[in-house]
Amino acid sequence: MFQLRRHGTAFSTCENPVRPLLVLVSILIATLFAQPGAARAADSPFEPLKQQLRAEAFDEAFVNALYTPEVRLQLKTVAATMRIQESRLNYQQFLEPAAVRRAQEFSATYRSVLEQAQAVYGVDPYVIASILLVETGCGRNTGQTQVLAVLSTFAVMDQAAYRDLIWTRVRPQDRERWGREGFDAKLRQRAAWALAELKALLQWYPNQPERIKALRGSVMGALGWPQFLPSSLVRYGVDGDGNGAIDLFSAADAIHSIANYLKGYGWNPEGTESDHQAVIFEYNHSTPYVTTILELARRLRQ
Secondary structure, three states: OOOOOOOOOOOOOOOOOOHHHHHHHHHHHHHHHOOHHHHHHHHOOOHHHHHHHHHOOOOHHHHHHHOOOOOOOOHHHHHHHOOOOHHHOOHHHHHOHHHHHHHHHHHHHOHHHHHHHHHHHOOOHHHHHHHHHHHHOOOOOOOOEEHHHHHHHHHHHHOHHHHHHHHHHOOHHHHHHHOHHHHHHHHHHHHHHHHHHHHHHHHHOOOOHHHHHHOEEOOOOOEOOOOEOHHHHHHHOOOOOOOOOOOOOOHHHHHHHHHHHHHHOOOOOOOOHHHHHHHHHHHOOOHHHHHHHHHHHHHHHO
């Protein structure tokens, strides 16, 4: 966590002639670090963000209830995202026999739900099952990162002091790859993105601070079986089981929400392979990801 710390120095004898000067310097340093602004920056790293949310018309009591001590800066997590290189991720693992069997079992278990989603949205059920396998192992691995904390940490990256802290946490080869200007530009971009996602999250769960704090997801704040960002949940979330609530941690809602997302980006059952590639690319901007989804879907059809 970004904190200001003081380190005291002990003096063992009063005969030291420089002691009065050192004491005076210590007092001046302590006074500087005790200024209200410095204390707020140290103790409440999200205070500027809270002010921003209140300015966006979020209720003050709601905002204050969100940012309790257990919501901490996720500097290590944010730094890790600056090391991720999509092309190096191992997508071949999702085409191994065990992974294919898991997707087959999922497709068999939820066959009626997948067929219903296909009837409503026109989306290939095997593509839906493939996305769920790659994203979360069909719901088994939805992430352990506190969504509120990580989105809030990204949101404060508009501040140079926090970007400096992230810079010190990335590897030398990553610093060389980014360059400082590119690194700062990327984090400023992510700060704006994260603020929008954070507002979507708070709008989706109005005045439900405890529920929001309990949400766990990916290192980028994605939620549930389909790993939707909050803005996608707001736009494409579907109550697939008709119970009156949208829960991306349930199979039916996840299946229908993915189908709705793909249809929203132009999925056409009569489309070409190239058309389908373009739509899936909107789910995850990665060519290896798209290739894996379509190949896995092909194997599931066999």
